[in-house]
Amino acid sequence: MNVYDSGRMADVLAPLGYVQVEAPDDADMVILNTCHIREKAAEKVYSELGRLKHLKNAKEDTGERMILAVAGCVAQAEGEEILSRAPYVDMVFGPQTYHRLGEMVARAGRAGDVVLDTDFPVEPKFDFLPASAPPMNPNKASGNEVSSAFLTVQEGCDKFCTFCVVPYTRGAEYSRPGADVMAEAKRLAATGVREITLLGQNVNNYQGAAPKGDWGLGRLIAEVATVDGIERIRYTTSYPADMDDELIAAHADVNELMPFLHLPVQSGSDVVLKAMNRRHNADDYRRLVDRLRVARPDIGLSSDFIVGFPGETDADFAETMKLVEEIGFIQAYSFKYSPRPGTPAAVMDTHVPDKVKGERLAILQDRLNTQQLVFNRSCVGKVMAVLLDRPGREPGQLVGRSPYMQAVHVDGTGGTMGVIAGLRITEAHANSLTGAPVEDYADAPNRAHERASA
Numbered sequence: 049m050n051v052y053d054s055g056r057m058a059d060v061l062a063p064l065g066y067v068q069v070e071a072p073d074d075a076d077m078v079i080l081n082t083c084h085i086r087e088k089a090a091e092k093v094y095s096e097l098g099r100l101k102h103l104k105n106a107k108e109d110t111g112e113r114m115i116l117a118v119a120g121c122v123a124q125a126e127g128e129e130i131l132s133r134a135p136y137v138d139m140v141f142g143p144q145t146y147h148r149l150g151e152m153v154a155r156a157g158r159a160g161d162v163v164l165d166t167d168f169p170v171e172p173k174f175d176f177l178p179a180s181a182p183p184m185n186p187n188k189a190s191g192n193e194v195s196s197a198f199l200t201v202q203e204g205c206d207k208f209c210t211f212c213v214v215p216y217t218r219g220a221e222y223s224r225p226g227a228d229v230m231a232e233a234k235r236l237a238a239t240g241v242r243e244i245t246l247l248g249q250n251v252n253n254y255q256g257a258a259p260k261g262d263w264g265l266g267r268l269i270a271e272v273a274t275v276d277g278i279e280r281i282r283y284t285t286s287y288p289a290d291m292d293d294e295l296i297a298a299h300a301d302v303n304e305l306m307p308f309l310h311l312p313v314q315s316g317s318d319v320v321l322k323a324m325n326r327r328h329n330a331d332d333y334r335r336l337v338d339r340l341r342v343a344r345p346d347i348g349l350s351s352d353f354i355v356g357f358p359g360e361t362d363a364d365f366a367e368t369m370k371l372v373e374e375i376g377f378i379q380a381y382s383f384k385y386s387p388r389p390g391t392p393a394a395v396m397d398t399h400v401p402d403k404v405k406g407e408r409l410a411i412l413q414d415r416l417n418t419q420q421l422v423f424n425r426s427c428v429g430k431v432m433a434v435l436l437d438r439p440g441r442e443p444g445q446l447v448g449r450s451p452y453m454q455a456v457h458v459d460g461t462g463g464t465m466g467v468i469a470g471l472r473i474t475e476a477h478a479n480s481l482t483g484a485p486v487e488d489y490a491d492a493p494n495r496a497h498e499r500a501s502a
């Protein structure tokens with residue numbers, strides 16, 4: 049979502065004459081868009097600021113000015129503290145304020161004011177953001193020829209998992225009206241976008257206003273699939289308890305919906321899940337996965353895991369490992385529990401020693417990496433639909449994403465950027481695949497994997 053938000057900031061700043069550049073050196077303004085989810089992410093901001101201070105000073109030595117800003121969730125959570133730890137910062141503003149960025153820049157630029165804006169406005173910011181320009185490609189300074197784009201449809205979280213800062217930094221759940229999302233999807237398609245990832249902290253609890261009753265996410269996906277040019281749809285991130293029948297059915301019915309779902313379970317222990325205030329237990333998750341597999345037999349699952357949550361015993365951790373074995377995730381993120389100030393878990397008195405967290409994480413990651421490699425190897429010999437969207441490191445090489453989000457490399461003869469190519473997978477690696485073009489590749493590209501394995 050920060051990538052998407054950075055794009056919107058660029059949209060707001062464009063009328064003021066700002067264009068994006070590749071590197072901070074010599075920039076007139078640098079905005080750090082920050083993440084507060086774990087302590088490491090938050091601490092990175094201060095080390096990055098230390099480096100940028102030198103660039104700012106160097107620019108000032110030549111008689112020019114660099115505006116240095118901190119945006120995002122660290123700004124929201126630590127506003128005043130940033131200004132006292134890094135007094136050379138000019139602007140600090142939270143995720144709900146981006147539509148006021150022009151005004152903030154004017155204040156910081158003209159008057160040299162220090163700007164701090166961490167309000168949650170009453171009015172939703174989306175109503176005040178300009179219509180999005182062609183999406184930002186993080187690999188390129190120009191905004192054109194992007195074939196895969198993010199589209200935020202929902203923001204904020206009311207779930208209050210006891211470990212998580214998001215409800216405090218992003219605020220309450222809010223869904224954009226269906227018509228707004230559709231207008232943005234059409235604009236993206238018109239610029240050449242072929243794949244849209246619908247974003248939200250609780251994207252599957254989307255409830256967008258529409259003339260004849262609210263749309264849930266399943267309905268929204270079906271609508272976005274009707275937009276000319278949109279060939280692939282994804283959504284992230286989902287909360288297991290909010291997967292409704294309509295959304296599960298969309299996995300069966302909407303050909304554009306990719307057979308890959310990031311569905312964080314966090315732990316396989318019911319005791320830990322309860323202490324986390326998750327509204328699912330391990331069996332609920334198992335049943336949900338079963339239903340998804342009935343709807344879309346070739347679906348691949350991904351998850352987030354936290355190890356060493358306060359009170360987690362060896363037996364609890366064994367439950368997580370058991371769940372991992374049973375589900376067979378094709379990809380996953382896993383983290384040591386990191387206490388976040390202001391969250392209920394941070395003040396629990398049963399913290400797990402860091403050494404134990406480290407040991408459990410190593411065991412879990414080893415298993416998850418093996419599962420990923422096993423899945424990648426199972427793709428060798430199959431034809432996969434790959435949306436080629438960026439140049440590779442080697443001359444003439446292109447890289448794209450399979451339906452399962454695997455990076456697939458192909459040499460330049462394999463296709464054109466921005467096109468979904470049929471590639472026969474020739475090699476599997478830990479984090480990527482290599483493919484070769486298939487001559488007569490044509491119909492139903494999104495079901496290619498299913499067809500190949502049938």
Ligand code: 5AD
Nearest residue numbers: 085211212312352353383384385386
């Ligand atoms: N410590 C460790 N991991 C966390 N996450 C969220 N909060 C914490 C925390 N305090 C993880 C969860 C979530 C992902 C985005 O980050 O697994 O799904």
Ligand code: SF4
Nearest residue numbers: 205207208209212214
């Ligand atoms: Fe955080 Fe996700 Fe839980 Fe919301 S549902 S509190 S964003 S982990």
